[in-house]
Amino acid sequence: MSATVYVPRDSSALSLGAGKVAGAIAAEAARRNIDLRVVRNGSRGMFWLEPMVEVLTARGRVAYGPVTPADVAPLFDSGFLTGGEHRLGLGLTEEIAYLKRQERLTFARVGIIDPVSIDDYLAHGGYRGLERALSISAEKIVEEITESGLRGRGGAGFPAGIKWRTTQQASASQKYVVCNADEGDSGTFSDRMIMEGDPFVLIEGMTIAAVCAGATQGYIYLRSEYPHALRTLNEAIGAAYKRGYLGEKIAGSAHTFNLEVRLGAGAYICGEETAMLESLEGKRGMVRYKPPVPAIAGLFGQPTIVNNVVSLATVPVILERGGAFYKDYGMGRSRGTLPIQLAGNVKHPGLVEKAFGVTLRDLVEDYGGGTWSGRPLRAVQVGGPLGAYFPASMLDLPMDYEAFAAKKGIVGHGGIVVFDDTVDLARQARWAFEFCAIESCGKCTPCRIGSTRGAEVLDRISRVARTSDRETTMGLLRDLCDTMTYGSLCALGGLTPLPVLSALRHFPEDFGLSRSDVAWTG
Amino acid sequence: MEQNQNGFDPAAIEAIAARLKERPGALMLILHEVQDRFGHVARESVPIIGHALNLSRAEVHGVVTFYHDFRNQPSGRNVIRLCRAESCQAMGAVALAEHVRGRLGVGFGETTSDGDFTLEAVYCLGNCGCSPAMVINDELYGRVSPARFDELLAERKEDRR
Numbered sequence: 001m002s003a004t005v006y007v008p009r010d011s012s013a014l015s016l017g018a019g020k021v022a023g024a025i026a027a028e029a030a031r032r033n034i035d036l037r038v039v040r041n042g043s044r045g046m047f048w049l050e051p052m053v054e055v056l057t058a059r060g061r062v063a064y065g066p067v068t069p070a071d072v073a074p075l076f077d078s079g080f081l082t083g084g085e086h087r088l089g090l091g092l093t094e095e096i097a098y099l100k101r102q103e104r105l106t107f108a109r110v111g112i113i114d115p116v117s118i119d120d121y122l123a124h125g126g127y128r129g130l131e132r133a134l135s136i137s138a139e140k141i142v143e144e145i146t147e148s149g150l151r152g153r154g155g156a157g158f159p160a161g162i163k164w165r166t167t168q169q170a171s172a173s174q175k176y177v178v179c180n181a182d183e184g185d186s187g188t189f190s191d192r193m194i195m196e197g198d199p200f201v202l203i204e205g206m207t208i209a210a211v212c213a214g215a216t217q218g219y220i221y222l223r224s225e226y227p228h229a230l231r232t233l234n235e236a237i238g239a240a241y242k243r244g245y246l247g248e249k250i251a252g253s254a255h256t257f258n259l260e261v262r263l264g265a266g267a268y269i270c271g272e273e274t275a276m277l278e279s280l281e282g283k284r285g286m287v288r289y290k291p292p293v294p295a296i297a298g299l300f301g302q303p304t305i306v307n308n309v310v311s312l313a314t315v316p317v318i319l320e321r322g323g324a325f326y327k328d329y330g331m332g333r334s335r336g337t338l339p340i341q342l343a344g345n346v347k348h349p350g351l352v353e354k355a356f357g358v359t360l361r362d363l364v365e366d367y368g369g370g371t372w373s374g375r376p377l378r379a380v381q382v383g384g385p386l387g388a389y390f391p392a393s394m395l396d397l398p399m400d401y402e403a404f405a406a407k408k409g410i411v412g413h414g415g416i417v418v419f420d421d422t423v424d425l426a427r428q429a430r431w432a433f434e435f436c437a438i439e440s441c442g443k444c445t446p447c448r449i450g451s452t453r454g455a456e457v458l459d460r461i462s463r464v465a466r467t468s469d470r471e472t473t474m475g476l477l478r479d480l481c482d483t484m485t486y487g488s489l490c491a492l493g494g495l496t497p498l499p500v501l502s503a504l505r506h507f508p509e510d511f512g513l514s515r516s517d518v519a520w521t522g
Numbered sequence: 523m524e525q526n527q528n529g530f531d532p533a534a535i536e537a538i539a540a541r542l543k544e545r546p547g548a549l550m551l552i553l554h555e556v557q558d559r560f561g562h563v564a565r566e567s568v569p570i571i572g573h574a575l576n577l578s579r580a581e582v583h584g585v586v587t588f589y590h591d592f593r594n595q596p597s598g599r600n601v602i603r604l605c606r607a608e609s610c611q612a613m614g615a616v617a618l619a620e621h622v623r624g625r626l627g628v629g630f631g632e633t634t635s636d637g638d639f640t641l642e643a644v645y646c647l648g649n650c651g652c653s654p655a656m657v658i659n660d661e662l663y664g665r666v667s668p669a670r671f672d673e674l675l676a677e678r679k680e681d682r683r
Binding site: 015047184189279280283284418435 | 547548549550551553554584585588589590591592605607608609610611612613644645646647648649650651652653655660662663664665
C-alpha cells in the first residue's frame, strides 16, 4: 500500500518534537514495508494539538495529535494510515471546530500544502493573482488594492493602496519592494507561519507589488530569530527562480524581479519601517525622520513599497478575486480578515483568521477555551508589547482598528496575550518601560530617556504613602507619558505609554492606588 | 557547534569583506558571516571591515554594538537563549528565568566558568503558542517548565561526555 502523511515543519511544531515524530513515522513505515510519503507541511495553527499528524484518506485528511514518537507504533497498529480510530484521533481536519469556523483567505493554504513545492502551490490556486495582475494596468492593480480596503497588517494599519499609488506614480530609475518580516511583537507569529507554511504566497504578493510599482529588486527583511523561516523562504525563492516566477521575464512577461532575504540581528526597533530600511542599508537601525515617506524616498533613497508579510501575502487573493470580494469581509473601516494569534496563558493557543468584527470574547473564550492554567482570566494584552492591557470586563470589544482606538488600545499585528489572575499589572507596566529602554534606537530623547525615567517613576508610586506625594508623582508620570506619546519619533516611544496607562486605568489596585488616583488616565 | 577559539583570523576577515563588499548594504552581511564563522566579531576585525567598506572604525563599531545578536567575545560552547517577553511571562517565564540562572550560576549575558553555557535573554521567538520558549544552540523548545529545562540541560551535559 502507499500512503501520504503530513507532519509540520513549522517552528512551533518542531519545538514540541515534530522532527522526531516525522523520523519515527518514516522508520516505522520502513520497518513494516509500507510505501509512505511524509510531507512536511506548515502548521494548521492549533498549537495545543502539535505535533499534529495528518493522513490523507478517501474521506479527506484525518488528524491525530498531539503525537509523540512513542505513539507512532500504536498509531500504525490502529490503522491510522486509513484513518483508523485511536485515542489521539481528531477526525477530519476540516471538521475541527477551531478551523471550520475560521475565514481563511490569507492563510488559505497554510498547513495544507507542501510549502516548498511550487507544483503544490499552483495546484491550490497559486499565482492566479499574479496572472491577473499581469493582464491589467498598474493603475488598475492599485485600484484593486485600494478598493479592498487593505490596511497594513504590521500594526500601523495604514491603507496599502495609498502607499502603492505613491510608489507607482513616483518616477525613478530604481524602485524597491521591501517586506517587513521583523515580527518582533510578543504574542505574534502569523508572519512566521506564512513564511514557513506558504512562502510562495508572500513571493507572489511581492511580485505583484513589483509589477505594479515597476520595481526590479525586492528584499525580505527577516528577523534572525526565525531560522526555519529563512530556510523555507530560500528554498521557495530558489524554486520560483527555477520556474521563471522570479528573475528576468517573470511568468513570461516583460517584468524583471529579483528577490533576496536579508537577516536582521535581534533589534526590535528594526520592525519600524525606516529603521528597517537603515538596517537593510547596512547601518544601525536608527529611525528616520518622516517625511519623506519610504514610498517616495525609501531604500537607498529610492521609492519603496514597504509592507508587512501578512499584508503582502493577502495581495494575491485580492488580485485573484477582486478588491470588492475582500472588502465584503469586516466592519467599519477595518475591511477583510485578520490572522489573529492567541498566545500566552490560553488553553487553545493558535492562529485564528477571522473577518474584522470578531470580539475578544469569541476569540479568547470560544476559540481559546479560557486560560491554560484553568484560573480566572484577568487581563489580555492586544497588539504586542506596545498594546493596551484590557480587563476581563472589556472582552466584548470587537477586533476593529477604530473600536480599539476608542478604548485607547491598538489591534497592532493581531496578537492577543492572555494572562490569568496571577498577573501583576504593576510589574507589566514597569516591564513596558524596561522593554522600551532596552530596544530604543536612541535617536529621540522622549524614548531614550523617558523609558528609563518611566520605570523609576513607577517604582516611586509603589513607595509613596502621603497623598500629596502621590499626586506629585502622578503628575510626573502624566507629563512623562504625554511627552513620550506626542514627542517620540516613532511608535516605540510613542506607544509605550499605552500599556502603562491601560494598566493604571484598569488595574489601579496592583499599584496600591484607587480609581480616583488614576482618573486622569481617562 | 565547533567554534574557533582563537577568534581572530585577519586574512579570513579580509576575504569575507572583499567577497561581500559590493553587495548593497554589505556591512550587515559581512558581520553576520563573520559571526557565523567565528562565533563573534572580534574587536580587531572592526578596522579591517571598515577599511574594505571605506567606513570609519566608529561606524563599524556602532553597527556591531547596536544589534543584540553581534558579540565581541566568543560565547560558551552552548548558547541558551531564553524568551523574556510578555507571552512567555504569562506562562511562567519569570520563574523559569530564576530557575535557569540558579542552575547555571550565571546571569543573562554571562558564561559559566567552565565555558559550557552562555545565557542570553531574547524578546520573542515567535513561539508564543507554546510559551515559555527557549533556544539552545539552534534548537527551539516550547512549553519549557523548570523540570523540562533540567532535562535539556542534562542532555547537553551528556553530549559533552
